[in-house]
Amino acid sequence: MSTSQSSTLKIGIVGFGSFGQFLAKTMIKQGHNLTATSRTDYSNSCLQLGIQFFRDVRMFIEANNDVILICTSILSFSEVLRSMPLACLKRQTTLFVDVLSVKEHPRDLLLQVLPEESDILCTHPMFGPDSGKNGWKDLTFMYDKVRIRDEATCSSFLHIFAEEGCKMLQMSCEEHDKIAAKSQFITHTIGRTLAEMNIESTTIDTKGFQTLTQLKETTMRDSFDLYSGLFIHNRFATQELENLQHALHKVKEMLVQRMSEELGPEED
Numbered sequence: 001m002s003t004s005q006s007s008t009l010k011i012g013i014v015g016f017g018s019f020g021q022f023l024a025k026t027m028i029k030q031g032h033n034l035t036a037t038s039r040t041d042y043s044n045s046c047l048q049l050g051i052q053f054f055r056d057v058r059m060f061i062e063a064n065n066d067v068i069l070i071c072t073s074i075l076s077f078s079e080v081l082r083s084m085p086l087a088c089l090k091r092q093t094t095l096f097v098d099v100l101s102v103k104e105h106p107r108d109l110l111l112q113v114l115p116e117e118s119d120i121l122c123t124h125p126m127f128g129p130d131s132g133k134n135g136w137k138d139l140t141f142m143y144d145k146v147r148i149r150d151e152a153t154c155s156s157f158l159h160i161f162a163e164e165g166c167k168m169l170q171m172s173c174e175e176h177d178k179i180a181a182k183s184q185f186i187t188h189t190i191g192r193t194l195a196e197m198n199i200e201s202t203t204i205d206t207k208g209f210q211t212l213t214q215l216k217e218t219t220m221r222d223s224f225d226l227y228s229g230l231f232i233h234n235r236f237a238t239q240e241l242e243n244l245q246h247a248l249h250k251v252k253e254m255l256v257q258r259m260s261e262e263l264g265p266e267e268d
């Protein structure tokens with residue numbers, strides 16, 4: 001690998017589920033060399049993509065990757081990271097990148113578990129297979145350079161997203177989690193709540209209601225593991241869930257109050 005910003009990287013993906021595969025396709029298109037490992041055997045899909053798949057994590061770790069990109073679920077991240085035979089890493093400095101939708105949790109674990117020589121980049125692409133299906137232009141890519149010494153490899157990795165036209169946003173993991181609890185977690189919670197109510201499109205849909213049915217559908221395409229991870233591993237999410245409950249209660253009170261003003265108090 002040279003030091004220019006757009007060097008070809010050897011990237012090893014851990015967790016080759018829906019999001020790992022989605023990212024891999026663009027990385028292959030850009031000419032990077034990919035390998036993958038996962039709990040499930042993805043040998044066949046990897047063969048079709050021209051990626052080497054390792055069932056054996058040890059062989060994956062020994063494959064001398066510039067970057068190890070962790071795309072596992074939030075809930076399994078700790079177990080997956082701790083079960084990696086990190087002592088078998090060949091390179092002095094390997095860049096570890098995570099893409100979890102919460103950020104303090106992987107940052108803390110990566111700092112705790114990885115060898116001191118490893119670099120750490122925590123990221124959250126604010127898009128997925130649905131919103132990014134027609135390209136990544138103008139979609140936000142959040143990142144925090146938690147521990148970077150090899151700037152060249154880090155900037156080559158970031159370049160993958162910059163080249164696709166992403167809005168590159170450097171932000172601390174803490175700031176990310178504060179904002180994401182108010183935005184992404186609430187979006188998913190509303191989507192899941194609408195699904196729980198079985199809302200369906202009708203013959204008299206307003207544009208607003210179409211937006212809600214769309215929200216329900218896109219939210220339900222993400223796994224429940226992903227959604228519960230947004231809650232369990234973001235320390236700001238509990239408060240936002242309470243705020244939502246409180247707000248719904250307040251709105252109901254306002255309606256009941258207004259009804260009693262209009263119609264008079266209910267008689268027994």
Ligand SMILES: NC(=O)c1ccc[n+]([C@@H]2O[C@H](COP(=O)([O-])OP(=O)(O)OC[C@H]3O[C@@H](n4cnc5c(N)ncnc54)[C@H](OP(=O)(O)O)[C@@H]3O)[C@@H](O)[C@H]2O)c1
Pocket residue numbers: 014015016017018019020038039040041071072073074076079080099100101102124125126127128129222223225226
């Ligand atoms: N989907 C999105 O739009 C999106 C956007 C940004 C970031 N992310 C993040 O990307 C990551 C992957 O998301 P996802 O959409 O693919 O769905 P997910 O349900 O969050 O994660 C699925 C991945 O986790 C692995 N996994 C789950 N449980 C495991 C366990 N007990 N042990 C080992 N591996 C396990 C799966 O491996 P196998 O497939 O081998 O079973 C699969 O690779 C998550 O951290 C998510 O927060 C997702």
